[in-house]
Amino acid sequence: MELVVALGLIVFKVAFLIAILLLLPLPLTWLERKVAGHMQQRMGPMRVGWHGLLQPVADGIKLLTKEDHIPAEADRFLFKLAPILALAPPFVVFVAVPFGESVSVLGTEITLYVSNMNVALLFVFAVIGIEVYGVIFGGWAANSKYAVLGSLRTCAQMISYEIPMGFAVIGVVMLAQSMSLLDIVRAQADVWNVVYQPVGFFVFFVAGLAEAQRIPFDLAEAEGDLGAGFHTEYSGIRFAFFMVSEYAIVLLVSVLVVILFFGGWNGVLVPLPPLLWFVLKVAFFVYLFIWFRFTFPRYRYDQLMAIGWKVLLPLSMANIIITGVLLGAVAAP
Amino acid sequence: MSRAQYRVGTWIGWGFFADLANGLALTFGYMFSRPVTMQYPDQEKWLPYPRYRGHHFLKRDEEGEIKCVACELCAQICPCDCIEVVPYEDENGKRHPAKFEIDTARCLFCGLCEDACPADAIALGQQYEFSSFSSRDLVIGRDDLLAKPGKAATGGGVVAARLNTKKDVLVETEETQGYDWWRNIRRT
Numbered sequence: 466m467e468l469v470v471a472l473g474l475i476v477f478k479v480a481f482l483i484a485i486l487l488l489l490p491l492p493l494t495w496l497e498r499k500v501a502g503h504m505q506q507r508m509g510p511m512r513v514g515w516h517g518l519l520q521p522v523a524d525g526i527k528l529l530t531k532e533d534h535i536p537a538e539a540d541r542f543l544f545k546l547a548p549i550l551a552l553a554p555p556f557v558v559f560v561a562v563p564f565g566e567s568v569s570v571l572g573t574e575i576t577l578y579v580s581n582m583n584v585a586l587l588f589v590f591a592v593i594g595i596e597v598y599g600v601i602f603g604g605w606a607a608n609s610k611y612a613v614l615g616s617l618r619t620c621a622q623m624i625s626y627e628i629p630m631g632f633a634v635i636g637v638v639m640l641a642q643s644m645s646l647l648d649i650v651r652a653q654a655d656v657w658n659v660v661y662q663p664v665g666f667f668v669f670f671v672a673g674l675a676e677a678q679r680i681p682f683d684l685a686e687a688e689g690d691l692g693a694g695f696h697t698e699y700s701g702i703r704f705a706f707f708m709v710s711e712y713a714i715v716l717l718v719s720v721l722v723v724i725l726f727f728g729g730w731n732g733v734l735v736p737l738p739p740l741l742w743f744v745l746k747v748a749f750f751v752y753l754f755i756w757f758r759f760t761f762p763r764y765r766y767d768q769l770m771a772i773g774w775k776v777l778l779p780l781s782m783a784n785i786i787i788t789g790v791l792l793g794a795v796a797a798p
Numbered sequence: 799m800s801r802a803q804y805r806v807g808t809w810i811g812w813g814f815f816a817d818l819a820n821g822l823a824l825t826f827g828y829m830f831s832r833p834v835t836m837q838y839p840d841q842e843k844w845l846p847y848p849r850y851r852g853h854h855f856l857k858r859d860e861e862g863e864i865k866c867v868a869c870e871l872c873a874q875i876c877p878c879d880c881i882e883v884v885p886y887e888d889e890n891g892k893r894h895p896a897k898f899e900i901d902t903a904r905c906l907f908c909g910l911c912e913d914a915c916p917a918d919a920i921a922l923g924q925q926y927e928f929s930s931f932s933s934r935d936l937v938i939g940r941d942d943l944l945a946k947p948g949k950a951a952t953g954g955g956v957v958a959a960r961l962n963t964k965k966d967v968l969v970e971t972e973e974t975q976g977y978d979w980w981r982n983i984r985r986t
Contacts, residue, residue, distance in 0.1 A: 504825045508835045760825040761818070 478579050482559055490712040491521035497755050504759045525705070533701040536607060543606035548699070548706035551599025554592045555713035561585040562720055563647050565730045565740045577740065578647065585646040586638065589721065590631055593676070596714065597623045600678075600685055603707070604695035615694030618766060619685040622675055625773030626682075630672035632781035636665040636788040637725045650729030657728035664784045666726040668777050673718035675769070678711065679754055681761040682769060689763070719750035836956060847954040851907045851922040854900055854938070855946035864944065865919035868895040872911035872920055880904035881911060898940035903933045924950045 495510065495518065502509025510517025535544055562585070563578035582588055597619060604616025638644055640661060641652035649658075659666045675682040686694030696707045723729060723746040730739035737745075764772070811817065836842055846852065857865045868885030884897035912921045925947055930936055938946075 500829065503829045503831075503833065506828060506831055506834050508833045508837070511835075511837065512840075756822060756825065760821045 474575065475579060479560070482579065483556060486556055486559060486713055486716070487709065489716060490709045491525065493712050493715070493751065494521045494524070494708075496752075497758070500752070500755045501759050504756075528701055528705040531701040533703060534698075536609065536698050538608040539698065540606040540608065543602045544698075545703075547599050547603035547606060548703040548710075549599070550602060551596055551710040552706045552713075554594075554596040554599075555710055555717050558589050558592050558717055561588045561646065562717070562724070563650065563729070564743060568740075581645060581647050584644050586634060586644045586649075589646075589717075590627070590634075593714070593717065594623075594627060596710065599707075599710065600695050603699065604685075607695075607698035609698050611692040611697045612695050615685045615687070615691050615697070618687075619678070619695060621766075622678075622682065622684055622769060622773075625770055626672045626675040626777075629668050629773060629777035629781045630676060632778070632785060633665045633668040633672065634725055635781075635785050636662045639785075639788050639792060646724050646729075650724055650731065653728040654731050657726065657731070659726040662726060662784065662788070664780055665788075666722070668781045668784065669725065670722055671772070671777060673722060674754070674757065675773070677714045677718050677754065679715065680758040681764050683763060684766060684769060687763060715751060715754050716747070719747045719754065722750050723747050842956045842958055845950075845953050845955050845957050846924055846926065848924065848950055848952070850924055850926075850953065851909045851912075853902065853923055853925040853928055853946055854905075854911070854920055854943060855923050855948055856898065856940065856943040857919050857921065857948065858944065864894055864940075865917050866895050866898065866915075867917045867919070868893045868898075869916060871914045871916065875910045875914040877908060877910065878904045878906055895940055898943060899937055900943065901937045902928065903936040921949060923947055924953060 498520070499509040499517070501507075510520035513519040513523045535541060560579045561582050563581065565577035567574045567576045569575070600619045601616040604612040604614075604619070607613075637649060637658050640658060641649040643649060643652070678685050684694075686696065688694070691697070696704055699707060723743065727746050730743040732739065732742040836844060838844070859865050866883075868883050870883045870885070873879075873881040873883050880901040880903075882897065882899045882901075883895050885893050886896040887893055907922060909922050915921075920943075923946060928936070
């Protein structure tokens with residue numbers, strides 16, 4: 466009986482998570498277009514619903530009813546596989562991501578995470594790496610020069626950014642002495658990691674921008690020079706998959722930044738509910754992503770590689786060494 | 799400040815991403831500025847200046863008689879050959895157009911017909927909303943041209959409008975000449 470309840474709870478949590486992740490791109494696209502509009506002294510969507518609130522729904526209906534076109538020369542299997550490969554990993558990753566300690570509903574404690582893995586961080590990086598295959602396959606299978614150029618850039622970009630990103634979080638792991646995201650947040654109860662690891666935060670955030678393929682590092686889709694990059698040939702629901710995946714990764718990177726460097730659900734000064742603190746911090750970073758998008762120009766291909774290999778990688782390595790030395794010095798006496 | 803100091807300061811600024819922060823501050827400031835959007839069919843619309851060359855109209859004289867003497871000068875001068883005039887003579891021996899058709903689908907609104915007219919009978923007015931699903935509907939006949947609104951005394955402003963507006967809204971505006979397009983963009 467207890468097993469059934471526990472299983473039911475997990476199924477409920479997973480379903481809830483999937484529902485949230487599938488629905489969040491709707492307000493996020495609206496927000497992005499609104500912010501873009503106002504930053505450019507326009508109004509953004511205004512026609513559908515109050516201040517265009519229903520615009521994402523209209524867009525969704527449009528995408529669902531559009532023809533799902535597969536180019537004649539495309540590799541049909543890979544072409545169909547790619548959107549799924551891009552969409553699934555961000556969803557899977559959230560299994561390991563905690564959103565809070567626990568809440569008590571009707572007398573039972575319900576934890577705000579699906580699982581507390583002891584190697585959660587490793588799991589996150591391992592699974593999110595698969596997402597890149599979706600982008601690469603999508604570009605390759607379409608048999609279009611723009612799409613191939615897009616996925617070519619993605620390959621290079623991912624090689625140069627996954628490594629600094631992985632190195633950047635090692636400092637956090639050293640501080641928390643654990644790879645469990647839950648323990649990492651608990652270790653930040655007093656002081657947030659960003660105080661001890663500003664360089665690590667910087668490297669992680671820049672690499673996260675590249676990971677999410679957002680401006681200034683959105684070379685894979687660079688609409689100015691590549692049409693729409695890897696998803697040039699995609700239409701209808703498959704295109705929507707890529708969009709949802711993009712927003713899920715934006716959300717994931719924001720959540721990871723908050724968990725790893727900004728104390729997760731630990732608040733400061735103002736006593737708010739932990740979950741609210743968490744949501745507010747994540748919302749801030751999502752806004753930061755949008756804000757960056759409409760402020761910065763896109764980096765050139767070689768500049769991106771130079772930043773990745775010549776700046777971020779040495780910085781993250783130095784960060785590890787300095788953190789280790791300081792930790793040793795503190796622990797020595 | 800010497801040049802060397804300035805250069806060092808710039809480098810320090812780059813080290814702390816001063817240029818990026820400047821850009822972010824600028825866009826953030828703009829986010830709370832007023833949009834310059836004119837919500838055209840929904841809420842407001844642009845009322846053009848009186849000199850604007852919009853839809854043609856035919857004038858009547860004091861007796862209510864049509865001014866046009868059907869000399870066909872407008873049809874002659876029309877660069878896109880979109881005016882067709884067929885004259886007739888009434889019982890008083892005056893020439894008038896039996897048929898006066900303007901194909902507004904072909905018209906380029908140059909206003910040469912207005913310049914050429916010896917009887918000051920045709921002019922281009924303020925109306926600019928006459929799109930249609932059929933190009934046949936854009937051939938405007940004599941009686942329709944007589945019924946079109948004439949030159950307005952005022953213009954150059956934004957007036958209230960609704961999407962379901964069927965009639966031509968010609969609202970007298972306080973703000974006539976000299977609409978400040980840059981009112982929301984200019985930042986002190």
